[in-house]
Amino acid sequence: MAFEDNKHDVARALLEIDAVGFTPQSPIRFKSGILSPVYVDNRRLPFHPRQWHTVIVGFAELIENTDLSFDVIAGVAVGGVPHSSALAYHTGRPSLFVRKEAKGHGKGQRVEGGEVAHKRVLLVEDLVTTGGSSLSGIEALRQEGANVERCLAIVSYGFVEAQTAFASAGITLHTLTDFTTILDVAIDMKKFSSEQKRVVQDWFDDPYGWEKRQGLG
Numbered sequence: 001m002a003f004e005d006n007k008h009d010v011a012r013a014l015l016e017i018d019a020v021g022f023t024p025q026s027p028i029r030f031k032s033g034i035l036s037p038v039y040v041d042n043r044r045l046p047f048h049p050r051q052w053h054t055v056i057v058g059f060a061e062l063i064e065n066t067d068l069s070f071d072v073i074a075g076v077a078v079g080g081v082p083h084s085s086a087l088a089y090h091t092g093r094p095s096l097f098v099r100k101e102a103k104g105h106g107k108g109q110r111v112e113g114g115e116v117a118h119k120r121v122l123l124v125e126d127l128v129t130t131g132g133s134s135l136s137g138i139e140a141l142r143q144e145g146a147n148v149e150r151c152l153a154i155v156s157y158g159f160v161e162a163q164t165a166f167a168s169a170g171i172t173l174h175t176l177t178d179f180t181t182i183l184d185v186a187i188d189m190k191k192f193s194s195e196q197k198r199v200v201q202d203w204f205d206d207p208y209g210w211e212k213r214q215g216l217g
Helices: 002-014 042-047 051-065 081-089 132-143 160-168 179-188 194-205 207-213
Strands: 020-022 038-040 073-078 095-098 120-128 147-156 172-177
Touching: 002 042, 002 051, 002 172, 002 179, 020 194, 042 051, 042 073, 042 120, 051 081, 051 147, 051 172, 073 081, 073 132, 073 147, 081 095, 081 120, 095 132, 132 147, 132 160, 147 207, 160 172, 179 194, 194 207
Parallel strands: 073 095, 073 120, 120 147, 147 172
Antiparallel strands: 020 038
């Protein structure tokens, strides 16, 4: 299956399970402070095996087509863990996860499941907004001696600050689909109207200024 086909298939899978929604009347406030009229909830995927299978197979094909070399697959808790675990099982690779912060008891460690020193680790995320949680997980892995250069995500919002942050950390981000594809497929599926697409595109053009333009700030 060609990668372009994968992009559309993954976008369709997300839209089929209502993982992507348009809520301009009740916009979502991201941790970064950005107010958004569109949301993505990839946590819905494990409840829908057929669509989740599309995503996991998409990851596996991306790995093959990109010729990625790695020893271990890791996921950042909690959103990335189901997908990293399923991908590791599907590809027969070792799997572990990274806590958002160290436990206040026990060993007090962030990397759980195995040793990563001197190993190539591929990080898997469900969604990338500003990239903060992904890069925090990468830093935790590197502190344990892991070699981390690549990150996979189902989709990224494509913010410039995330692109800059990943580049500064020496990380290449690969995504299964993008919002241009999601919006086009949403129109074809009649999930979004042309006007809704226009509002979302206006937000993507300047997400930080959208709140003020809408008279919400």
